[in-house]
Amino acid sequence: MGIEQLRGASTAMRIAGLAMAVSLAVNVTPAAAWTYKEAAEPYKGATIRVLDEITPLQEILKTIVPEFTAETGINVEYELLNHFEVINKGQADMLSGRGYYDAIMLHGFQVGPMLSAGALMAIDEMVADKALMNPDFDEADMINPAYATTAVSGGKRYGFINWNYNQIYWARGDLLSHPDEMAAFKAKYGYELKPASTFKELRDVAEFFTRPAGATLAGETLESDFYGIVMEGIKGGSTFLSLWGNFMKSYGGDIVDASGKPAFDTPENIAAIKTWAELWKFAPPGMAEYSLIDVPTVMGNGIAAQAIAWSDFVLGIDKDGVSPYSGKFVYGPIPHKEGMVEARSVEAEPSVTVISTHTENPEATFLFLQWLAERRQQEALLKAGQGGVPIRESSWALPVMQNGKLAGLFKAMESSLEVATGKPKMPDFYELYDVLTGISQEIGLGRLSPEEGAKKAQAAMLDICDPCLLN
Amino acid sequence: MQRTLTARDAFRRKTLWTALVVAAAAFILFPVIWMIGMMVKPTDIMFARPTEWLFVPTLEHFNYVFEQKFHHYLLTSVLLGLISTLLVVIIGTPAAYSFARFEMRGKDDLFLFVLASRMAPPVCLVIPYYLIFARIDLLDTFIGLTLAYMTFNLSFYIWVLRSFCRDLPAELEDAARLEGWSRVQIFRRIVLPLLRNGIVATSVLCFIFAWNEFLFAFMLGGKAVKTLPVAIPTLITTQGVRWGEMAVVGMVALAPVLIAVFFLQRHIVRGLTMGAVKG
Amino acid sequence: MTDVPIEDMPNQGGPSKAVVKRQPSHGEPVWYPYLLMAPAMITLTIVALLPFLFAVFISFHEMKFGKFGDFAGFGNYVELLSDGRFWNALGVAVLFVAIAVPLEFMLGLTGALVLSRPIWGRSVLIPFLFIPTMMAPIVVGLLWKIMLAGSWGLLSYNVIEPLGLAGETSIFASPDYALFALIFVDIWQWTPFMMLAFFAGLQALPINPFRAAAVDGANPIQRFFWLTLPMMTPLLVVIGLLRLIDAFKVFDSIFILTGGGPGTQTEMPSVLAYKMTFEFWNIGEASALAVVVWVLFFVFCNVFYQVAKKKLNAF
Structure with missing residues (x-):
């Protein structure tokens, strides 16, 4: 089908997803009687081990895993570890050939390195196998382009999407709708104060709300400094990913060209970096040490007016008893470049659970992964968790996602996931990311100008890989 | 005056x-x-600005810590700390004594060998360990971690205890030998009692090192053997950081060592001189 | 009360040493000392030497992503030694150790001298003073994050930022201050260890030379430099060397507080090795780094050992 050729534009991604579904429909004749019980018959009694990352959603998932065993007779040891453990130990397990786990959750960026190490088993044959694949699975319902760009490489599928980390725009609604502030903003910038939808608005709102202690904010005197925006800035974390996914790509740039050659010092990228670096002026002074831990902490404690943050972390902050500002927050899509809404891009980290090449039970594992991604399980999960980050388009319509206090957040997520893609498959992703984060920090801290930084980054990239894409 | x-x-x-x-x-x-x-501060004012110095305490953080079975990890940590320290004492004491008491061929080289085993950054030993342990099924076992902990604790123990042994009076042993005591008797009835302070002090330090160790426990442990330091980062969740819970676990992790030091300090203070003070 | 002789014996000075010289094996057969050592040597061979040799083996191979590739000769070493990041990491470590260890040393000694004055409730104070050393490094890292994190850290907010101490940025985010902040954390954690060890040493000093010096009219400062310091030297050397080796390998707190940043300002060799291993999965080069660091230490310790043994009678 040439799925890979279609990558690039977001509409093409959707087509890709559909194309996969079509090919699926052709392969599978409607067999009404397909059940997990029957499909699992040959693998009854097998035990599979699955490693996933601990989140409240996965903890709920863990409670429904026994249902799969009851249905199929396949035993599942479903292990939850934290973010770093899943990456380090999961990779160590696959790369060392230990093969303790049959399936392991991979963040999108891990897929490239693991593919190039030959650690992942493609699932296409099993998808095509009528005995194994539920004809009603509805693969086209998986959120795209995230699914097609993350789980598919070189025309092969490596798993179903597992979850969809994504970033959103997060702001203090109480401040943005305060009459005094609205009047002052209008007077200064000549347009209405509202949640930012473009980079220019993001910058203006950030500048407007950056105030020293003693100044007035929303009618009250500030006891300490207040800032216009907060983002990640630490070495590691998603500092560079946010610059890349949210800014550079929205300017029409990227870090590699179509052939995979490093292309960091393009005018588009430099313009994007300028926009990003200027925001540092309106951010808390310690932003270069801020990780995804600090950003929600800063927002939750009322230190900044806006943030670009991971939406799943917001779930933990916008709760009564956690932040005094809970209920006052508003959410929106990540802003885009003025006049370039069609190029908008959002940093996201869709993840897949992959089957290790060392597994002895690929079919049983496949059945389990398929079962997890079924609509039934996904809906049960979101209901039990009172919302969350969905992996299926149909999940957006669930009452729990539409109503309730966090409906605005879910709306923003949906917008992010309309354009969110997986990371390009880069074998040297980690080296690139480490070096480019360091350079980004230097630009943010004003030690390098955007032009110098871009030049340095280009040289550093060429030093690591050329071309940088797999295949 | x-x-x-x-x-x-x-x-x-x-x-x-x-x-x-x-x-x-x-x-x-x-x-x-x-x-x-x-530990008892409500989450919503944890980092309030201006800082809230006075607040109504809450026990919610403790509940979560128990729900998440942190007491299991505590038990694992205690067991692992005790087992590995005990083994180090059993293996290390005769060696330290031998280094201090006897002149022999190649002694300096052997001693440098002991020192040298502590010099490589542990980060770099983790992968060799992982690969070997994966092959012989020692990942996620008490035995495996006990072995790994010896890389840093055994050499430390021998090194420190040796300076202490050096100042044991040889005359007592020589006299006992003339009396016809066996080697085992001499070791048990003269050397060990005299070394008590040194052994307690050094093994408490070894226990602290094992207790706090992170990297080996993280990579070579797992579901079955999970220590407190490894469990702490699980409080950094995608739903934010559970700071209150982290404080609870951090303090709970401190308590056993603090109690041990409190009761054993007499030995520790004496033992820590490592017999290295010359009169 | 059985341990009374222990306090007295060492203070008699020399005799045990003299006996050792005259009677090296105390009438025991030649194999006896080796027998006593055997379990430890065998254990160390298994737990330390074999994994290390394995690392050496890996360092001579192409090993990316956990799979053995071709024999690479010194390829990994060439790559490592021509990598600016490695030299940067060494430089950072040398700076770190050169500042942290002497300061810990001096503060520890001062603390020990103060602690050995007559004070009330010393046995209660000592365990509490020892707390920083007893805490897991990972907790120490998080604790100082809570204290010094930009804007939301307790001390940042209440002290550093009102006084403008860190300028435009926060402590851990500042290219100029981040390393010093980490050194500060290390000093906080390890000075108590030094202090307790030195305090123990002071407690064990024999009283007679001090009486004699007092009779001769030596003032406290003279007594410190003429008596205390020389008698403490062996202890100071052992503790100092131990701390030096450990300070060079600091990892947990850096990883939590700065991740090696900003840029590579705080990237110590162990942090670089971690990245090479678990992020880049370039195990070959990481192993080469281990071997190089090990060789540096080995040479250093060897020289140090010989000198200390001859000049300071420290081992």
């Missing part, structure tokens, strides 16, 4: 020095005291 110091002066001086030490301790331990407060 010194002899004219009155009891009153001595009392004053003592009080003054005590006040100084207490003030210094309070200053040094301020972050720890703050962390103790965090």
Whole structure:
């Protein structure tokens, strides 16, 4: 089908997803009687081990895993570890050939390195196998382009999407709708104060709300400094990913060209970096040490007016008893470049659970992964968790996602996931990311100008890989 | 002039020095005291600005810690710490004694070998360990971690205890030998009792090192053998960081060591001299 | 009360040493000392030497992503030694150790001298003073994050930022201050260890030379430099060397507080090795780094050992 050729534009991604579904429909004749019980018959009694990352959603998932065993007779040891453990130990397990786990959750960026190490088993044959694949699975319902760009490489599928980390725009609604502030903003910038939808608005709102202690904010005197925006800035974390996914790509740039050659010092990228670096002026002074831990902490404690943050972390902050500002927050899509809404891009980290090449039970594992991604399980999960980050388009319509206090957040997520893609498959992703984060920090801290930084980054990239894409 | 110091002066001086030490301790331990407060501080005002110094305490953080079975990890940590320390004492004591007491061929080289085993950054030994353990099924076992902990604890133990052994009076042993005591008797009835302080002090330090170790426990442990330091980062969740819970676990992790040091300090203070002070 | 002789014996000075010289094996057969050592040597061979040799083996191979590739000769070493990041990491470590260890040393000694004055409730104070050393490094890292994190850290907010101490940025985010902040954390954690060890040493000093010096009219400062310091030297050397080796390998707190940043300002060799291993999965080069660091230490310790043994009678 040439799925890979279609990558690039977001509409093409959707087509890709559909194309996969079509090919699926052709392969599978409607067999009404397909059940997990029957499909699992040959693998009854097998035990599979699955490693996933601990989140409240996965903890709920863990409670429904026994249902799969009851249905199929396949035993599942479903292990939850934290973010770093899943990456380090999961990779160590696959790369060392230990093969303790049959399936392991991979963040999108891990897929490239693991593919190039030959650690992942493609699932296409099993998808095509009528005995194994539920004809009603509805693969086209998986959120795209995230699914097609993350789980598919070189025309092969490596798993179903597992979850969809994504970033959103997060702001203090109480401040943005305060009459005094609205009047002052209008007077200064000549347009209405509202949640930012473009980079220019993001910058203006950030500048407007950056105030020293003693100044007035929303009618009250500030006891300490207040800032216009907060983002990640630490070495590691998603500092560079946010610059890349949210800014550079929205300017029409990227870090590699179509052939995979490093292309960091393009005018588009430099313009994007300028926009990003200027925001540092309106951010808390310690932003270069801020990780995804600090950003929600800063927002939750009322230190900044806006943030670009991971939406799943917001779930933990916008709760009564956690932040005094809970209920006052508003959410929106990540802003885009003025006049370039069609190029908008959002940093996201869709993840897949992959089957290790060392597994002895690929079919049983496949059945389990398929079962997890079924609509039934996904809906049960979101209901039990009172919302969350969905992996299926149909999940957006669930009452729990539409109503309730966090409906605005879910709306923003949906917008992010309309354009969110997986990371390009880069074998040297980690080296690139480490070096480019360091350079980004230097630009943010004003030690390098955007032009110098871009030049340095280009040289550093060429030093690591050329071309940088797999295949 | 010194002899004219009155009891009153001595009392004053003592009080003054005590006040100084207490003030210094309070200053040094301020972050720890703050962390103790965090154990019972409600989440929504944890980092409020301006800082909330007074608040109504809550026990919610403790509940979560118990729900998440942190007491299991505590037990694992205690067991692993005790087993690995005990093994180090059993294996290391005769070696330290031998190094201190006897002259022999190649002694300096052997001693450097002991020292050298502590020099490589542990990060770099983790992968060889992982690959070997994966092959012989020692990942996620007490035995595996106990072995790994010996890389840093055994050499430390021998090194430190050796300086202590050096100052044991050889005459006692020589006399016992003339009396016809066996080697085992000499070791058990003379050497070990005299070494008690040194052994306690050094093994408490070894226990602390094992207790706090992170990297080996993280990579070579797993579901079955999970220690407290490894469990702590699980409180950094995608739903934010559970700071209160982290404070609870951090302080709970401190408690057993603090209690041990409290009761064993007499031995530790004596033992820590490592017999290295020359009169 | 059985341990009374222990306090007295060492203080008699020399005799045990003299006996050792005269009677090296105390009438025991030649194999006896080796027998006593055997379990430890065998254990160390298994737990330390074999994994290390394995690392050496890996360092001579192409090993990316956990799979053995071709024999690479010194390829990994060439790559490592021509990598600016490695030299940067060494430089950072040398700076770190050169500042942290002497300061810990001096503060520890001062603390020990103060602590050995007559004070009330010393046995209660000592365990509490020892707390920083007893805490897991990972907790120490998080604790100082809570204290010094930009804007929301307790001390940042209440002290550093009102006074403008860190300028435009926060402590851990500042290219100029981040390393010093980490050194500060290390000093906080390890000075108590030094202090307690030195305090123990002071407690064990024999009283007679001090009486004699007092009779001769030596003032406290003279007594410190003429008596205390020389007698403490062996202890100071052992503790100092131990701390030096450990300070060079600091990892947990850096990883939590700065991740090696900003840029590569705080990237110590162990942090670089971690990245090479678990992020880049370039195990070959990481192993080469281990071997190089090990060789540096080995040479250093060897020289140090010989000198200390001859000049300071420290081992």
